[in-house]
Amino acid sequence: MTNPDFSVIKAILFDKDGTLLRYDESWGPVNREAARIAAAGDAVLEAKLLDVGGMDDVSGHTRADSLFAAGSAADIARGLVAAGSKLDTDDLTLKLDALFLRAADYSVPAAELAGFFGRLKARGFKLGVASSDNEAAIRATADRFDFAQYLDFVAGYDSGHGVKPEPGMLLAFARAVGFEPRQVAMVGDNKHDMHVGLSAGAGLKIAVLTGTGTTETLSPLADLVLADITLIEDLLP
Structure with a gap:
């Protein structure tokens, strides 16, 4: 892990399962x-x-x-x-x-997602979800937990941006919201997510432990490993 620099981050791309939702x-x-x-x-x-x-x-x-x-x-x-x-x-x-x-x-959420996304949006961040699940399932989850209105971008494996661990989903998100990949933080729970961030040139790679990954498997690839997504709020400028 490195010393994370949040000052350049303008947009955050979240994995779904194990990140927004508790995996097991x-x-x-x-x-x-x-x-x-x-x-x-x-x-x-x-x-x-x-x-x-x-x-x-x-x-x-x-x-x-x-x-x-x-x-x-x-x-x-x-x-x-x-x-x-x-x-x-x-x-x-x-x-x-x-x-x-x-x-x-x-699904069991990893946090109170409507409030979490609402607070991030109020602070000016562009927000997206990129998952290995299909796009319809991502949107169903966003609707169920009432955070769809805060999303600027949604990508599943069937959305035409490639699949993880390829960089396409993050690059498409960056284009969609008008920022450079280095201004995007990638948040996920497994190596695929970290490799997406690495290959796309993301500004930060943030791993969370609400999924299948562990500190041991994730820390060599992540800039930061957190217990869950809620801890991100205290770190962002």
């Missing part, structure tokens, strides 16, 4: 359902696919930077088919996208 509480049941769908009634295969995805069946914890933690619906579908799912990859992707859209109804 929000996605544990969803990952189990994803494995069940992919296994199509084969209980032995279902347990295998859950493990391949990165989730421990007993603890309910999903491993940092695993397929479930960092992959898009298409990534997860390809991985589960390669591990033995008999479903067609495209069909499974569609089923997972629909599942992930419904997951917004069961």
Whole structure:
């Protein structure tokens, strides 16, 4: 980690799952359902696919930077088919996208998101969300937790800006809000998010511990590791 310089930051791009939402509480049941769908009634295969995805069946914890933690619906579908799912990859992707859209109804926020985004917007920051989830699911989450009106930008893996850990989502956000990438802070919970910030030339890379990443996995890549997003407010100028 380095000494973070917040003075240049004019815009903040947030990951969704594990960053705005607490990962295990929000996605544990969803990952189990994803494995069940992919296994199509084969209980032995279902347990295998859950493990391949990165989730421990007993603890309910999903491993940092695993397929479930960092992959898009298409990534997860390809991985589960390669591990033995008999479903067609495209069909499974569609089923997972629909599942992930419904997951917004069961998400557990990492903070009181409407107030958090409202306060940042009142301080003049441009705000965006970039996720490996689909764009419709991001917007459903923003609507459910009443912060959609504060967003200047939303990007999912299907929005046309590329996928994590590529830099495209952050570069598109910077263009959309009229700032340079060095004026953008990238906030996320896993290595993919930090690599987005690094490859795009973000001014700051901020990691949070409400997802699957740990201080050990994130600190080599992040400028700052925080317990959760609420601590950002006290650090911004």
